[in-house]
Amino acid sequence: MAAPPRPDSIALLDRLMAALVARGIVTEAEVAERQANTDKASPETGARMVARAWTDPAYRALLLSDGRAAAEEMGVSMAGAPPLGVLENAPGRHHLVVCTLCSCYPRAVLGYPPNWYKSFAYRSRAVREPRQVLAEWGLNLPDTVEVRVVDSTADYRWMVLPMRPAGTEGWDATRLAALVTRDALVGVAVPVAA
Amino acid sequence: MSEMPRFAAGATVRVKDDWPERRGPCHIRTPHYIRGRTGTVVRPLGAFANPEDLAFAKPAPKRTLYHVLFAQEPLWQEGKAGDTVMVEVFEHWLEPHPIKQEA
Amino acid sequence: MPDDTPIPAIHDIGGAARFHCTPVEHDEVPPDAFGKKVDALRQILAQKKLMTVDELRRGIESIPESEYFALGYYERWLRSIALLMVEKGQVEEGDLR
Structure with a gap:
């Protein structure tokens, strides 16, 4: 605490x-x-963006090429906000976002950064021993997956686009969005179908 | 100002092994653990006012910012081969590697 | 690492050995009233062009090590904002004592 x-x-x-x-x-x-x-800003916005990207290929392309425009399309005002970059997870690659120098965080779409993201332990360890940090929180990634740590050091803010979990075929965007947690949008967790 | 980025995606670059912290008050966005290290440009991210000037309310010319990818294991002498770290680095912190005579 | 490796600045803690064995506590508690107020004040001062986020960071980075690690997150922000407002002549040091 x-x-x-x-x-x-x-x-x-x-x-x-x-x-x-x-x-x-x-x-x-x-x-x-x-x-x-x-x-008013909260991770529900990021979750809605991810769920729409899972169900709408054109929106997915926009999200990956211009996060700011994709956020605005969901009704988020990005005036004065830093550019938003979106990192696409894939079967062979998992992204994990940290800011080792301070606490840069995509606040427009995720709200206030949580205390753990700002903690000295996370800031120092995520970039050096990401697999241990993830494992301590219950995410064990296979050796075949590249863990790509993204140190948010400058003008962009970064959000992860997780992979759509198996077992969600036919789900609509609202139901999918409920699976996408703040942790998944930072990369310390992956969405799973309950 | 819309100068062309000096480095293209795929270029091998070395981060300058410079420590302005030793010379006096400063504000640096290049983390210590990549200084002197070699990485690969993923892509230029655009040009942004230099934070090293902004921090002291000085006129801040725009500098090209890059996403640069480093292999995780050599940075720390620990971790798993194949894992990576991607960092935003300003152009004035980067030099070509190996250093070539410019034509 | 060789002995002549320069010591990183106080805030530049990526990979810092001192936190190597510290678990990341899964603390999701939102900021308290103090933190939210400091946060909102910073945004307003930036919007009014009275400070930049890089000035805020520079002020935070100038906090002495003993204080840096003892103060809370928004307490460090507040120290920096106060320093900057004095530096820029917006308030006087006497106002803050």
Whole structure:
């Protein structure tokens, strides 16, 4: 669990906000509105994009060539957001996304990064011993699969397009989307048909 | 500015073995573990304002960004052969490998 | 590794041996009210062109090692935002004490 903020940090935020408000730089209402907007983003968006790509070849092609346009087609506003790249898993290749330098994450389509993604342990270990990290979370990939770690170091943000699980023939996009978890969109899990 | 990317997909490149951290305050997006290492350009990703300048509110000319692929095992002397690491690297951190005289 | 291998900067922790044996805790708890507020404030200051994400990172990277690992994620952001606002003359150091 992430520790709660220290009292001196809470006091610092209060003082900084008060100074910025006093100088007319921001208002409390602006901050609250922005927070409410940020709260709306969630992995359900990424899941819907993946499910549509599984059922619509033209959308799949768009998703892989221009993630930003693909997100906008699902009604996500990408104005001001970094470019979105989508990494296609295949029978011989599994992608795992990490940001070793900070915590770059495709927030427009996945929401706030979870604490584990921001943790020192994940940031340091995923790039060096990805198979161990995945195995500890229950994903054992065969040796015939290339594990490709994607270190998100610069201007793009990366999301994984997992493989559609067996046993989902004939499912519609809504039912498929329910199988796609945040973990699968980062690459620490793969979707399975329940 | 729309300069052609210097490296094409498939080119072998070496990441500069440079440590600006030793010379003073800086902000670098090239992680330590690929410096001095050789990789393969997957594709150019477009041109973006240089974060090393943006970090200090300086004018930041655009630089071409690449996806560069490295074999996992040589980076760490551990792991499984065939596994890889793909990193976004700016052009000014890359040099051709082996170094050739430009015509 | 040879002894003359340069030590990476504080935030550049890919492969760092000190976390080699630390399990990745599957913590899915969303940010608390403090974190969400810092997050929203950062977005607004960026939108108003008062700071860039690279300046935020540079400020985080300048936190001394003992503090860097002791502070929470959004506490590091807040330290950096405060530093930048003072640096840019938007607020004064005295405002924050």
